[in-house]
Amino acid sequence: MTLSETALVLIGLLLAAWTLGAGWLMLSARTAMRRAEGGRKAARRMARMIDEAPAIPMLVRADGRIEAPQRLAAWLGLEAVPGYLSELDAGDAGIEAGQLAELAEAVRVAQKTATPFRMAVTPRGSRRSLAMRGYLVDSQVAPGGAALVWVFDFSESEAELAELRAEAAHARDEFVALVGLIEAAPIPMWFRGPDARLRLVNSAYVRAVGASDPGSVIDHQIELIEAVDGLTAAQVADQARVRNKAIARDVSATIDGQRRTQRVSDMPLGEEGVAGYAIDVEELEEQDRALRAFRDAQRSMLDLLSVGVAQFDGKRRLAFANGPFLRIFALKPAMLIDAPDFEQWLAMARDNERLPELRDFPEWRREHVQWFAAGEPREEAWPLRDGTHLRIIAQPMPDGGLVLIAEDQTEHLALSATRDTLLRTRTATFDSLFESLAVFAPDGRMQIWNRRFAADWGLEEEFLDRHPRVEGLLEKIAVHLLQPEQIEAISGVVRAATLDRKQTNGEVALADGRILEFAGVPLPDGNGLLTVLDVTASRKAEEALRERNIALEEADAVKTRFLANMSYEFRTPLTSIGGFAELLESGIAGELSPQAREYVDGILSSVEKLGDQIETVLDLTQSEAGLLPLALEEVDMMPFVTKLVREREQRILDGGLSLNLRGNQAAGKVQADRRRLGRALGHILDNAITATPSGGRILIDVSPGKQGMQVVVSDNGEGMTVNQLAHALDGYRIAADGKGVVRRQGLGLPLAKQLIEAHGGRLELMSQKGVGTTATIILP
Incomplete structure (x- = not known):
């Protein structure tokens, strides 16, 4: 059977529609699956967020059933979340019965009246503190009047709160103690508000201003500190608050009727005000x-x-x-x-x-x-x-x-060095002295001694090194004395020098025949010096000198008698010879032959020279013996010297000499023995003539000087060496054998020196070899 085209078209359309519907259903299902998956993820995320949240939700339905995460069971100490609210008390864990009943009542009220509540519970056997906040839940979450309770763990907050409460209580106690301390403080203290007005003062402040109580001080705003430089105490405190810086100053205030210096400090305390105190610094000032x-x-x-x-x-x-x-x-x-x-x-x-x-x-x-x-x-x-x-x-x-x-310490060190040197010098000096020394302190102890002291007294060095007292020392010395009882004399000398401050001396004889002479001398430092000298040799020498002195006195007497008779014994034969020669010359014995007359002239010349020599010897010996007689008379010096020069004129001319005599008739006069002064000046002039070679010159100057009459005889002769000049005035000296005499020079100059000195004058010689000699005679 054949379908028509219309039917085919319809079938095609139906199949197409059915395909489109299936595709739309598939797309819708996929979208729903995506949404469901997103919801599941969001639900898991929300559940995770709730698990991690600091608060745990607990849903309590109207019949008492609860829904909550497992974490709530851990907070309550339960193994699992129970099904009902009443099962949160497990006996040994969970919420206590009293707190659970309070929680159940609060949940019921919230479910019925929608009143929120807050409470805190502490699970059994736990230190955890839980805070619960409940309210009526929205019907979309749980219909039928359920309540949602949020559970918070505020254990740490509770601990902090307890700590804060303790700190607050401690702060209150400290504040009370501080207030008591301020009240009991002996210095005035106060507190000002932000307006700089007094709000609090202590008892010391009240007493300082003479008020009856703190209230009257605050009511009348009685200030402790007076205004200074136009600024009151309140204004200064306000400046400290504005600057937020403490201000300290020293001001004077009347405290108990006395003006005293106070050190006032104002310390800002932020917005609260200014605190101040005053310290009495009068004693510090x-x-x-x-x-x-x-x-x-x-x-x-x-x-x-x-x-x-x-x-x-x-x-x-x-x-x-x-x-x-x-x-x-x-x-x-x-x-x-x-x-x-x-x-x-x-x-x-x-x-x-x-x-x-x-x-x-x-x-x-x-x-x-x-x-x-x-x-x-x-x-x-x-x-x-x-x-x-x-x-x-x-x-x-x-x-x-x-x-x-x-x-x-430069000078001190120099003085110390000098002192040390002096001490060493003193020690060396003491040890080198011929006399023995010892120094004793006022208490009788020996301080210093030299080696000679130990040797003189026969003492040991070791004994003296112990600085013995005078008693022990004298015991050692007594055994060496010829008469031991003489030790008391030494003791008395030491005692007088140290205690009585007197100088005494004494003498003792030792058993060995020595004689020691001792003396005690007080020293400026209070010590006493004992000096000991061995005078044995001097005593022997004294005896020998005494014997020799007796012999010299006898010899001097013999010399005196000899000089008394010498003039007669010498002159009488010489005068007889001269007289007989003159008789022969006069022809009394007949006419003399020329040769005989020549012999007689020689005899007369020799008699004259011998007479001069005898006069010289007599004058010299008498002068040395101090027996020279002087026939003093007034002598005019210029004519006197001129006459002496005239007498030697022929010798001067024969010697080819030139002589210059200077002076005037008014040169002056002196008291002198004319004959002996002429002899002295003649000898000096003769020496000048003899010492001057031909062609030389002699200068004689007569003039008054400051010390008396001065006669200068100068020549340009050979002169003398220093050694010759030193012995020019020596006539004779003792021979080397000590018995005879040896002639040193001629007798002219020695005699001239003694004759001039016999007149109270002096003779000075100056000479230089090859230049000449100058003799200066000064007469008073």
Whole structure:
């Protein structure tokens, strides 16, 4: 059977529609599956978020059934979430019955009236604290009047809250204690509000202002501090609040009727106000004034010291230096205006060459900076380049400062060296003396002795080294005395020198025949000096001299008698010879032949010369013996000297000499023995004529001088050496055998010297070999 085309078309259309519908259904199903999968993912995400949330939801339905995550069971200490609310109390875990009943009632009220609630529960056997917040849930979540309870774990918050409560309670206790402390404080304290008005004062404040109670002070705003420079205490406190900076000042206030200095401090406390307190510093001010006065007096006193003193403060800066310190270290007073620190001062002293020679100055300076931290004083010796020796003492101070004392010991050391030298010299001198010495203290103890002392008394050095007392010493000496009882004389001399301060002496004889003479001399230092001298030899020499003196006196008597008779014994034969020769010359014995007359002339000439020689010898011997007789008369010197020159005129001409006599008739007169003075001047003039060669010249000057009449005889002859001049005035000297005499020079000059000295004058000779000789006669 053949279907028509219409039927085929309809069938095709039906099949096409059925295919389109199947495709639409497939697309719709796929879309629904995607949405379901997204919902499932969202539900899992929401469930995960709820599990991770700090709060756990618990749905309580109208019949008491509950729905909640497993985490709630862990919080409550249960193994699993129960099915009903009443099963949350498991006996040994879960919520306690009382809290569970309270929770059930709150849930019922919320389901019926939609009233939310809050409560806190603590599961059994747990320290966990749970907070529950419940309210009526939306019907879309759970129809039929269910309640949703959010459970929060606020254990940490509860602990913090408990801690805060404890801290608050502690703060209240501390506040009460602080208020009590402020109230009991002995100094005025107060508190001002942001408006700078007084709000709180303590009892000390009330007593200071003389009020009856704190309320009256606050009501009347009674201020402790008066206005200063136009600013009241409230205005100053307001400035401290505005600046947010504490203000401290010293002002005067009347306290109990007395004006006293108060140190007032205003301390801002943020927006709360300003706290203040006042401390009585009147005693501190007095102490500070006393300290300043003491410091000024101390520094004035230090300026009077001869040692240098400097003070460095706790910051190691130079606070004070007296005048000697500035002089010792060559510093200027202006340096104290900008005071250097310790290291800078050392550098300045080094620049002024007032420090010792140093190899490593920085290291040396670092070591000396440690003086400030030293626990005890330090002392050093600083030898400077110019020979100055400084003694440095560094005394650390409690405030961290340092007192430096510099003492110039140059003179002290020099005196010490001199003293040591003197002591050594004294010891050496004592030991080298021929007399023995010992020094005793006032208590009788021996202090110093020399070696001779031990030798004279026969004492041992070891015994003397123990510085024995005088009693023990005398016991040792007594055994050496010829008469031991004489030891009391020595004891008395020592006692008189040390205690009575008198000088006494004595003498003792030793058993060995020696004689010791001793004396006690008081010394300026209170000690006594005992000197002992061995006079044995001197006593023997004294006896010998005494015997010799007797012999000399006898010899002198013989000499006197000899000189008395010499003039007669010498002159009588000579006069007889001269007289007979003159008779022969006159022809009384007949006419003489020429040869006989020549012999007679020789005899007369010899008699004249012998007579002069006898006169010279007599004058010389009488002068030496002090027996020269002088017939004094007034002698005019210029004519007298002129006559002497005229008598020697022929000799001067024969010798080819020139003579210059200077002076005038008014030269002056002297009291003298004309014959013997002429003899003295004649001998001097004869020596000048003899010593001057032909062609030479002689100068004679007669003039008055300051010391008397002066006669100068000068020639340009051969002169004398120094040795010859030294012995020119010696006539005779004792021979080497000690028995005879030896002629040293002619008798002219020695006789002239003695004759001039017999007149009270003197003869001076000056001579130079090859130049000449000058003789100066000075007569009073």
